[in-house]
Amino acid sequence: MTASVSIQSVSQRYGAALALHDVSLEIAAGEFVVLLGPSGCGKTTLLNIIGGFAEPTSGRVLIGGRDMTGVAPKDRPTTTVFQDYALFPHMSLRDNVAFGLRMRGVPRADRARKADAMLALVGLEGRGDRRPHELSGGQRQRVALARALAVEPDVLLLDEPLGALDLKLRRQMQDELKAIQRRVGTTFVHVTHDQEEAMAIADRIVVMNGGRIEDHGPPREVYLHPKTLFTAGFMGEINRIPVRNGRAPFGPVPVADGILCIRPEAMTPTGSLHIGPCTVRDAAFFGTHVRAHVSPLAAPDLRLVVHLPQSQIVEEGRVLDLGADSHVVLTE
Amino acid sequence: MRHLAWAYLAAAYVFVFLPVVVLVVFSFQDGRLPVPPFRGVTLDWYAKVLADGKLMAALWNSLVVAVVSSTVALILGFLAAHALARVRLPGSALMRGVLIAPLTVSYLIIALGLLNLYTQTGIRLSLWTAGIGHVVINLPLCFAITYAAMGDHQKAAERAARDLGAPEWKVLLLISAPMLSAPLAAAFFLSVTFSWDEFIIAFLLTRFDVTLPVEIWSMLRSGLSPATNAVGSLVFLVSVTLVILLELLVFRRAK
Numbered sequence: 023m024t025a026s027v028s029i030q031s032v033s034q035r036y037g038a039a040l041a042l043h044d045v046s047l048e049i050a051a052g053e054f055v056v057l058l059g060p061s062g063c064g065k066t067t068l069l070n071i072i073g074g075f076a077e078p079t080s081g082r083v084l085i086g087g088r089d090m091t092g093v094a095p096k097d098r099p100t101t102t103v104f105q106d107y108a109l110f111p112h113m114s115l116r117d118n119v120a121f122g123l124r125m126r127g128v129p130r131a132d133r134a135r136k137a138d139a140m141l142a143l144v145g146l147e148g149r150g151d152r153r154p155h156e157l158s159g160g161q162r163q164r165v166a167l168a169r170a171l172a173v174e175p176d177v178l179l180l181d182e183p184l185g186a187l188d189l190k191l192r193r194q195m196q197d198e199l200k201a202i203q204r205r206v207g208t209t210f211v212h213v214t215h216d217q218e219e220a221m222a223i224a225d226r227i228v229v230m231n232g233g234r235i236e237d238h239g240p241p242r243e244v245y246l247h248p249k250t251l252f253t254a255g256f257m258g259e260i261n262r263i264p265v266r267n268g269r270a271p272f273g274p275v276p277v278a279d280g281i282l283c284i285r286p287e288a289m290t291p292t293g294s295l296h297i298g299p300c301t302v303r304d305a306a307f308f309g310t311h312v313r314a315h316v317s318p319l320a321a322p323d324l325r326l327v328v329h330l331p332q333s334q335i336v337e338e339g340r341v342l343d344l345g346a347d348s349h350v351v352l353t354e
Numbered sequence: 355m356r357h358l359a360w361a362y363l364a365a366a367y368v369f370v371f372l373p374v375v376v377l378v379v380f381s382f383q384d385g386r387l388p389v390p391p392f393r394g395v396t397l398d399w400y401a402k403v404l405a406d407g408k409l410m411a412a413l414w415n416s417l418v419v420a421v422v423s424s425t426v427a428l429i430l431g432f433l434a435a436h437a438l439a440r441v442r443l444p445g446s447a448l449m450r451g452v453l454i455a456p457l458t459v460s461y462l463i464i465a466l467g468l469l470n471l472y473t474q475t476g477i478r479l480s481l482w483t484a485g486i487g488h489v490v491i492n493l494p495l496c497f498a499i500t501y502a503a504m505g506d507h508q509k510a511a512e513r514a515a516r517d518l519g520a521p522e523w524k525v526l527l528l529i530s531a532p533m534l535s536a537p538l539a540a541a542f543f544l545s546v547t548f549s550w551d552e553f554i555i556a557f558l559l560t561r562f563d564v565t566l567p568v569e570i571w572s573m574l575r576s577g578l579s580p581a582t583n584a585v586g587s588l589v590f591l592v593s594v595t596l597v598i599l600l601e602l603l604v605f606r607r608a609k
Contacts, residue, residue, distance in 0.1 A: 073517065096519045108514035111507075112532040121528075122518035173518065 024051045024208050025086030025099060025176035027072060032081035034067050034233075041067045042078070043233040051086075051176075054203050054210045056220040059230035060256070065213045066181060068230070072211060073179050074098045086176055096125070099176035103183045107166045109154040115141060115165050116150030122173035140168040143202065160191045167199075171206060180212040184219065196222045217257050221245065229253045246285075251352050254283045261286065261326045265351065271321035272298055280353045284346045286313065287329040293345025300326065300344050305336045312336060316344065374590060381583035388580045399584040409585060412569035416550055419481055419565055423488035424496075424545035430489070431496025432538060436530060439504040440512075450501070457494045464490055465558040472559070479561040487555035492545040499544075503537035536604050543600040547593055 027049040034042040042064045049055050057065040070076040072083055074095035083090045085099055101122065110118050116137045117124075123133035138150050144164035154162055163183060170178055180199075184192045200223045203210045214220055220227045221241040228238040229252070237244055237253040248254040251262070263270050263282040270282060275295065289297070298318050303325065305314035311329040314336055318324055328344065330336060380388035384396040403409055434453055438446055456464065468487050477483060508530055515529045516522075531538065553567040560568060566589060573582050 075513070075517075095513075095517045096521065100517075102514070102517045104510060104514060106510050108510035110511055110515070110529060110533075112535070121515065121520075125519035125521075125524065169514075169518070 023174055023176065023206070026051045026084075027177055027209060027211065028084040028087075029068070029072070030082050030084070032068070032071060032078045032083065034064070034071065034076065035079040040233050042071075044081070045233070045235055046081075047228060047235060047238070049209060049211065051209055052207050054200070054223060054225040055212070056224035056227050057211065057213045057230055058215070058217060058220040058227050058256070059236075060215055063230040064233040065215075065230050069102075069179050069181055069211060069213050072177070073100050073102050100179055101170040101173055101175040102179040102181060103163075103166045103170045105182040105185050107154075107162045109162055109165055109169070111154050113153075114150060115146065115152050115154065115157075118154065118165055119150075119169045119172050121169065126173065136172060137168075140172045141165070143171070143205075144168045145198070160187055160195060163187065163195065167202070171202075171208070174206075175208060177209045177211060180210060182213055182215070184214070184216075192216075192219065193222070199223055221257075229256060231256070246348060247350055248283070248352070251281060251283070251354065254350070254352060259286055259327055260284065261289070263324070263326075271324050272318035273320055277349070277351050280351045282349055282351055284326075284349045286327040287311065288347040288349065289326065289328040289344050290347055291343055291345070293347045295346040295349055297326075297344045297346065299341050300328075302336050302338055302340045302342065304338060305330075307332070316342065377583050378587045378590070381580055381587045383580040383583070385580070388578055388583045399580040400588075403581050403584045403588070406581075409566075409569055409573075412564055412566045413588070415481055415563055416566040419485045419488060419556075420546045420549035423485040423549050424492060424542055426485075427489045427492035427545050428496045428538065428542050431493050431498075431541065432500050432531070432534075433526075434493075435497050435501035435504060436526065439501060440509065453497050454494045456490055457498070461491060461552070461554045465555040468555075469558050479559055481560060481563050481565070484556045484559040484565065487559050488545075488549040488552060491552070491555065492548060495548070496541040496545060499537050499541040500534060503534055508533050539604045540600060543596050543604070547596050550592065550596075551589070 027047075029045060029047040029049075032042055032045045033040065045064070045068060057068060059065045067076065071078050072085075072090075074090065074093060074097075077092075090098060110121065113121070116134060119137035119140050120128075120133040123136060128136070134150075138147075141147060141150055144167055146161060146164055146168070154165065157165065163186075166183070183199075184195050187195060196219055199210075199212075203223075212223065224241055226238060227241055227244045229236045229244060231252050237249045239247075244253060245257045248257060254260050254262075261284045263284070265275055265277060265279050265282050267279065268274055268276075275282065277295070284295075298320055300316035300318045301322075303315040303317060305312055308329075309332070311332055312334055314328045314330055316326050316328050318326070319341070328342075336342070379392065381399055382395045382397070383392065383399070384394040438450055438453075443449070465487060468483070468490070471477075472479060472483055511529050511533060512525050515525045520528065551567065552565075553571065556565040557568050557571065564572075566585070570582060570585055570589075573579070573585070
């Protein structure tokens with residue numbers, strides 16, 4: 023039902039290009055891990071290696087302590103939810119979901135019962151006789167999920183499964199995905215480039231870039247205390263202020279030298295790390311907050327992004343005294 | 355202009371179908387010769403043809419050769435198309451070219467080549483040797499039709515099936531073939547039609563047991579008779595039935 027995954031110094035080379043560079047990662051049994059990164063960062067390659075669709079150039083993958091080197095996808099305790107669903111168009115939903123059980127020699131009546139239960143789990147109760155083309159995109163995604171979970175894999179791999187859905191549906195499916203993972207207890211490895219999605223569902227986010235793991239940790243940790251500038255920028259908008267010899271452009275700051283990183287929503291009038299009076303350059307209402315560009319009076323060339331409470335009316339030219347509630351200092 | 359267009363259409367259809375219509379009409383001729391004037395309607399010739407053991411044996415032979423050779427051509431063509439569409443091999447383009455090449459070679463040349471080969475290897479001519487000839491001409495067709503129909507859609511489904519534990523032969527049998535059922539059926543029916551009508555290869559590569567076109571040819575040598583027309587009409591009826599089946603079962607459903 024569930025198993026740990028151990029990725030040990032895996033490298034993947036396609037011709038001259040290095041898709042993965044000495045990647046090591048331990049995933050605990052029952053953990054919901056999200057591989058997050060821009061396209062071409064190696065996250066899908068890593069997922070394919072776990073699923074057995076690609077063999078790493080070097081390194082190895084253990085699932086539940088078993089070495090997977092040379093084990094074909096059909097013999098691995100993993101199943102995959104594909105981005106394009108890849109449902110079998112000539113089969114009913116019940117036969118789609120039961121396909122893996124059929125390959126495992128489960129008798130027809132048993133697998134039909136199990137398939138109906140899986141369809142119920144994903145909210146498609148009583149639709150077993152339908153065909154995939156009769157469904158909407160979100161429903162097809164649910165069938166793909168039920169099909170992959172029906173064989174009770176130890177590890178479920180999800181390859182940008184929500185990428186083709188519209189935003190509202192994607193948010194709803196995230197909640198359901200998380201709830202289903204809690205119920206079945208299977209290890210989920212989920213690939214996405216959407217950092218909001220990652221934070222919504224992950225126990226742990228693994229940020230990847232250029233074939234390497236940049237950072238990993240719980241969403242709060244990765245967002246608030248990123249270990250690299252790439253992670254800081256990829257997890258959300260951030261102000262980068264160079265600090266040299268204890269001085270920022272707007273004055274002395276009590277932090278180490280490097281790049282002082284401050285999230286826009288951490289800039290408040292009561293922030294403990296004092297920045298000083300800033301002029302509002304422009305402001306726009308975003309619904310949940312007001313997003314404004316400001317420049318410190320002491321450093322007019324520096325432009326900082328600030329998220330202010332939605333109730334605050336800010337006009338251009340107004341001066342606000344700002345500080346940072348939280349910050350990190352990183353080096354290039 | 356409009357009348358001219360209709361007249362042109364009518365002329366085109368007359369040009370194409372007049373010989374067939376004449377053939378069918380004179381198969382009902384109540385007389386010794388299938389030539390004008392038309393002397394009245396009789397089914398005698400059909401009765402004679404259906405009672406003719408040699409003709410009926412040839413008809414059965416034709417049917418068996420057509421179905422068996424088309425099945426073999428379809429299986430080989432499908433497997434080749436699947437492999438060349440899925441696996442990147444050195445010289446894939448060349449292999450595709452070589453597989454389709456027999457389409458451009460005349461049936462006479464293929465028949466002569468096979469005849470040479472059989473003579474030199476001591477294989478005796480039979481329905482089997484003609485069937486092999488029909489596989490040679492229909493394999494490129496089956497390959498080309500199925501290869502053109504393979505897309506990423508099937509590729510993704512096949513990958514999912516493997517992921518769910520299907521061994522390769524089950525992927526082909528349960529996923530690839532059913533997803534390609536329309537093009538596979540089209541290729542099969544076309545192959546059967548071609549094999550059913552084929553004369554030159556069957557003529558050169560059979561000896562004692564012959565197919566229907568060869569039997570009709572030997573009937574023609576002993577002169578014109580409405581019986582020949584009756585056989586020809588039966589052949590035409592079978593071909594038309596195949597085309598209608600193809601339309602109803604494959605193309606109608608694919609829409």
